[in-house]
Amino acid sequence: MNTLQIxxxxxxxxxxxxWRAAEKLFISQSTLSRQIQSLEExxxxxxxxxxxxxxxxxxAGKFLKNKWSLVLKELDQIHRQAKKIEEGVSGQVSITYxxxxxxxxxxxxxxxxxxxxxxLKFELTExxxxxxxxxxxxxxxxxxxxxxxxxxxxxxSLKLSSEPICxxxxxxxxxxxxxxxxxxxxxxxxFIISGLHQNTFFASLLRNFxxxxxxxxxxxxxxxxxxxxxxxxxxxLGISILPLSFKMANTQNLRFIELDETIDLYLHWxxxxxxxxxxxxxxxxxxIEV
Numbered sequence: 001m002n003t004l005q006i007x008x009x010x011x012x013x014x015x016x017x018x019w020r021a022a023e024k025l026f027i028s029q030s031t032l033s034r035q036i037q038s039l040e041e042x043x044x045x046x047x048x049x050x051x052x053x054x055x056x057x058x059x060a061g062k063f064l065k066n067k068w069s070l071v072l073k074e075l076d077q078i079h080r081q082a083k084k085i086e087e088g089v090s091g092q093v094s095i096t097y098x099x100x101x102x103x104x105x106x107x108x109x110x111x112x113x114x115x116x117x118x119x120l121k122f123e124l125t126e127x128x129x130x131x132x133x134x135x136x137x138x139x140x141x142x143x144x145x146x147x148x149x150x151x152x153x154x155x156x157s158l159k160l161s162s163e164p165i166c167x168x169x170x171x172x173x174x175x176x177x178x179x180x181x182x183x184x185x186x187x188x189x190x191f192i193i194s195g196l197h198q199n200t201f202f203a204s205l206l207r208n209f210x211x212x213x214x215x216x217x218x219x220x221x222x223x224x225x226x227x228x229x230x231x232x233x234x235x236x237l238g239i240s241i242l243p244l245s246f247k248m249a250n251t252q253n254l255r256f257i258e259l260d261e262t263i264d265l266y267l268h269w270x271x272x273x274x275x276x277x278x279x280x281x282x283x284x285x286x287x288i289e290v
Contacts, residue, residue: 001042003075006068008035009047013065016055090119091277096127096135097145098202099226101265103248106145109288116284120277128224136270142278144268147243148201158267160285164258165205168233168240171253175239180257183213190238191217192229200224205263206241230254 008025012032015021022032040047047061057065085091097106106124113120127135132144133152144150150157167186169175175186194203196210196219210217220238223229229240230251243263247256267285269278 001039003072005035005039006072008032009039010065010068010072012036012048012055013057013061016057018055085275085277089117089277089280091275092121092123093143093277093281094123094125094141095143095145096125096132096141098147098243098265099126099224100243100245101145102126102227103250104245105265105288109285112284112288113281117277117280120281126225132268136268142269142273142275143281146201146266146268147205147263149264149266150268154271155268156271160265160267162262162264163244165209165241165261165263166244166247166256166258168230168242168246169255169257170233170236170239171255172236173239173255175257176255177257180259184215186213186217186239187215189218190220192221192223192232192238192240193217193219194224195219195222198224202263205261209241209259209261 008021008027011025012018012021015024018029018032022029025032036047045060045064046058047064049056049058110122113122125141132141132146133150133155135141136144136150136155137152145160149159167175167180179185193206194200196203196207196217221232223232226242226246227249229242230246230249232238233240234251234253236253241259242256244256244258247254267282269282273279
């Protein structure tokens, strides 16, 4: 049994007339008759009751007409979707990203993609361990934005931007742009930051920062989620260190004081990616201002 036989059956089931059904199918009446007979023999089920003047569906034929009509409709939809994926206008794309781009760059990108590729579905994930290399190679993600460059012969990377990292303090905090040269005074401050014990790129950057100024921060709260950190700092529970792009969150009662340190943003994807949808997405990213 194949889809062609099912289509022939459905045509006859709708017309209930061999000659008209054969004409619509552009085959001979005898060919259609052989197809139906072969299908009935394969299934072991009589599909039609025939006499010299009439053709009627049996109860089994009525059942299969309803079921196979739905199946063929679904198959047609699947085939159309596959064609769209091949053309690069549909499907699903998984994106991993650092929380800092969630307030400006990522929304602008999704807005553009929604206009250019409206049938594309996106799965967004902010991984805590930031192992974007592993996620890409295991096909758990398709596009990865990260703060560090991935050096792997199976992955392509593109540096998109650099930005300062900042001390994030409440509006009424004593530290400002004029007193920032005295960073050693931060020894007694309460910090709300990512766990320094982690293996992430940003945790490594923080460790280097505190080593440079030769003090161990008084960490009262550890969090990997920048949005949560911003809210806690705005409540005057402590201060933090975050990329400048978090300023786009527009959280009240906060000041961002730029430090003499920068952090990069990279785009990563699998080398020789055959999925045309991914290629179109990569093209769109080039038009977004970070």
